[in-house]
Amino acid sequence: MSTFLPRTWAEINIDSISHNYHTIKNLLKPEVQMMAVVKADAYGHGVQYIAPELDKLGADWFAVSNLEEAMQLRNLNIVKPILILGYTPPNMAKALSDYNISQTVFDLSYAKALSSYAVENNVTVKIHIKIDTGMGRLGFVYHKLNDTACIDEIYTACTLDNLESEGIFTHFASSDLDGDESGEFTKTQFKLFCTATDELEQKGVSFKLRHCCNSAATLNNPEYQLDMVRPGIILYGMHPSAALKDRADLKPAMCLKSVVSMVKTLSSGDSISYGRTFTVNDNITVATVPVGYADGYPRSLSNKGYVMINGKKANIVGRICMDQMVVDVTDIDNVTASQEILLFGTDDNGTLSVEDFSCLCGTINYETVCIVGKRVSRVFVKNGEKIGYLNYILNTHQ
């Protein structure tokens, strides 16, 4: 581990990933395929290790957000099918074909552009049709059951030259039950999706793969599984929302850790960090910690968040800087320079859940793990042993 620097790092537990994979697999009917969503560097967990692991475990498909992420998977020798969920410039048709990557097609003009670049380059591009049944983001807009114009457009897209339609999908807006307590909106979306695929079937267009379940729907709606599910957050052991907490036995895979740089005593009247937003009114002992917003640690936790040292809460005092912050350790015994501390996750002494952490800074677990910076090495742990690391700055790994 020559270039692993124990400053601030994310420990990624590979055993948790495999536990979560099997937990999800057990929720699926035997014939249902799993498309592992590994966009955004596997939600910040280090796709370089995570994707090969999920490949070995048996994931059938991989989903990413863009062409570069898809090419990265191919460079990792992943040969299974890959779907780009988002936009790819249509003039990249040849790269999509050369790398054997499937592209989401979300409206007719995009389909036409992709088809013409495919024809020009004499290649065929595999596509999945995306229908917007209520998310309002990407996809052929199908918000009414009798919208034949939309069905006609999808039909036309599927019959264009040099496009091979493999699949069709939609995305739920509130399957995590946020504002959809009874799942009514999700039910409507599912109904629209099934109707659209049936109507296309009647016109003679059939799809090998119909898929609509994200993590929340995978947990909540087994009846919506169709041919494939697309879980992301639950693979990493986090819950899609508080409403779905405890719905499955998941193990959070990421733990963010740091160390103490120095310990010192400050006296009444002293102030801490930029803007002097914290003033000491009695003698306190503080520890400086080498993590800041450039590591993806939210500045909004200034004077608000806390870290765990020896199993106890140490409050952040003063503003969080780019690379450092200060915590109050007055009430914690035996705090010493270079000792390991917990920023979120679980260590031998306690837990600060990524959800509690995210709640304090007004965001969700998804964002917290995705924004962990590239300056933070990922250290991979299996059977309690460190088996590898990923250093994005030096571009080294082991």
Ligand SMILES: *Cc1c(COP(=O)(O)O)cnc(C)c1O
């Ligand atoms: C990100 C994404 C997913 C996975 O979402 P989770 O909530 O993490 O399971 C599934 N489908 C699409 C289209 C996505 O963009």
